[in-house]
Amino acid sequence: MATIPSFTLNRRTVIDWLGVAPFMIFAILFLILPTLYLVRGAFLTQEGAFTLRNIADLFTPTILSSYWISIRVSLASSLGGVAIGFMLAWAITLGALPAWIRSSLLTFSGVASNFAGVPLAFAFVATLGRTGLVTLLLRDWLGFNLYSTGFNLLSFLGLTITYMFFQIPLMVLMLTPALDGMRREWREASEILGASNWQYWRMIALPILWPSLLGTFLLLFANAFGAVATAYALTGSSLNIVPIVLYTQIRGDVLNNPNLGYALALGMIVITGLSNVLYLWLRSRAERWQK
Amino acid sequence: MKSSRLFAWIALAIGATYFLVPLIGTFEFSLRMRRGEYSFDAYQSVFSDMQFRATFGYSMLMGLLTIVFGMLLVVPTAYWVRLRLPQIRPLIEFLTLLPLVIPAIVIVFGYLRLYNSSSFLPLTNSTNGTNLLLMFSYMTLSLPYMYRAVDTAMRSIDVATLTEAAESLGAKWPTILFRCIFPNVMSGVLSGAFITFAIVMGEFTMAALLNRPAFGPYLQFVGANKAYEPSALAIIAFAITWLSMGLLQIVSRFQKTAPVKA
Known part of the structure; x- marks a missing residue:
């Protein structure tokens, strides 16, 4: 008698796991294996022997400088995104603006955060490029030649400004729920106890908000770090950020060493992976206040 | 309190400027093709381009296939995990988040x-094989959004009771899945579908590296070779994103009016 329940239980377990088998196979084939393949390749020579040479080669000046410019663009655009996005999210949640502004800004943010890639580059060329609308208006109305100041859209600053177009709305979308969770009672309680506006922010609001702020910052950072299309359409391969170097490497082995390409990819995974892991950890902390 | 309200308006003005100026700039630029006057020539040029139609159609088809096969993968999985394997939820959620962690260019x-x-x-090796691979890569890209949308919709229905009710009426698995579960998570399926559509239509990296004639690489090609058409295309692409997201908003609003049980 005792064998029958255990048999049916087994059969049930097997069926249970068979149910998720298609998903697991998909995830292994199209997420895990390709990634592992690159990670493994990063530690192999072209002949297939183990080596740390590729990792060491990442620290040569050219590659290091592409990582550096990538990190700078991602840092600057996510800092800008966090700053302006925070102001906007604050304005629509606690700034007592009309309700229709809140809903239209949130809808717009949903659109704009997905409006990246090639068309975004076109939009900024048409706006801030050499014959762009803003460039021409500044010249005709104010007699100010933007490009004589050394400004160039195909540069660190230009790319940062362009990336902020999808970073700001992403920040608005991520932070609005956190700001919605700021109870009015906390502010009132602090005011009754005689706290100034500054004290309220420093001792109550920011300590509660910092996991959300920092977490979103990390998410924006990873988001910018992995982006290829916008930068490629905007600058071609003139600005050597890491995703572009990797792109040209995939197309034609410009580094003359396929395994160095794998190491380059590994470096990207490590950086975006770290910021995402930290983000998830911070989000779990932030959610404690949103119950 | 008055000053904070003023500050809110200033913040909003800064944000609005940042968002609207590039859009206005792009639109203005797209009208400049004819010398000395504004015209829709650039749009005409775009729409009459055979390659525009071909690549647009290709990406649209890819988007639809991605949505269909993505949903066939995601809905049964999310259902099964809720019903039978709640203990592996964290693992599944982790896997669905991976495409956000690993950059698309690395995956491809x-x-x-x-x-x-x-x-x-x-x-x-073959064209159809590569098409299939591109579809799989789009499914990967949209996995985080699709899974979350479906899983959220599934939270508001009682999966176990629905299944038992269907079973006691004599329904088989396909009937339960397609006539009971799918219709009940339709709002989630649709939200996932719209965001997937928006992603696939503009995607560049994967299509370019797999050498498929999709809309994204076409946009890049036009950008490198023409002057006014790119801004017309940017406006068109923005309209597509806007349409997808607008439909998503409508669907999710509809979802909120449905009874929610956490």
Whole structure:
């Protein structure tokens, strides 16, 4: 008698796991294996022997400088995104603006955060490029030649400004729920106890908000770090950020060493992976206040 | 309190300027094709381009296939995990988040090496194989959004009771899945579908590296070779994103009016 329940239980377990088998196979084939393949390749020579040479080669000046410019663009655009996005999210949640502004800004943010890639580059060329609308208006109305100041859209600053177009709305979308969770009672309680506006922010609001702020910052950072299309359409391969170097490497082995390409990819995974892991950890902390 | 309200308006003005100026700039630029006056010539030029129609159609088809196959993968999985394997939820959620962690360019790099002509699954050997690989890569890209949308919709229905009710009425698995579960998570399926559509229509990296004639690489090609058409295309692309997201908003509003049980 005792064998029958255990048999049916087994059969049930097997069926249970068979149910998720298609998903697991998909995830292994199209997420895990390709990634592992690159990670493994990063530690192999072209002949297939183990080596740390590729990792060491990442620290040569050219590659290091592409990582550096990538990190700078991602840092600057996510800092800008966090700053302006925070102001906007604050304005629509606690700034007592009309309700229709809140809903239209949130809808717009949903659109704009997905409006990246090639068309975004076109939009900024048409706006801030050499014959762009803003460039021409500044010249005709104010007699100010933007490009004589050394400004160039195909540069660190230009790319940062362009990336902020999808970073700001992403920040608005991520932070609005956190700001919605700021109870009015906390502010009132602090005011009754005689706290100034500054004290309220420093001792109550920011300590509660910092996991959300920092977490979103990390998410924006990873988001910018992995982006290829916008930068490629905007600058071609003139600005050597890491995703572009990797792109040209995939197309034609410009580094003359396929395994160095794998190491380059590994470096990207490590950086975006770290910021995402930290983000998830911070989000779990932030959610404690949103119950 | 008055000053904070003023500050809110200033913040909003800064944000609005940042968002609207590039859009206005793009639109203005797209009208400049005819010398000395505004015209829709650039749009006309775009719409009459055979390649525009071909690549647009290709990406649209890819988007639809991605949505259909993505949903066939995601809905049964999310259902099954809720019903039978709640203990592996964290693992599944982690896997669905991976495409946000690993940059798209890295994923497709792995595909190119893993599925080339000398591999165990030589997908890039044939055109249809590569098309299939591109569809799989789009499914991967949209996985985080699709899974979350479906899983959220599934939270508001009682999966176990629905299943038992269907079973006691004599329904078989396909009937339960397609006539009971799918219709009940339709709002989630639709939200996932719209965001997937928006992603696939503009995607550049994967299509370019797999050498498929999709809309994204076409946009890049036009950008490198023409003057006014790119801004017309940017406006068109923005309109597509806007449409997808607008429909998503409508669907999710509809979802909120449905009874929610956490």
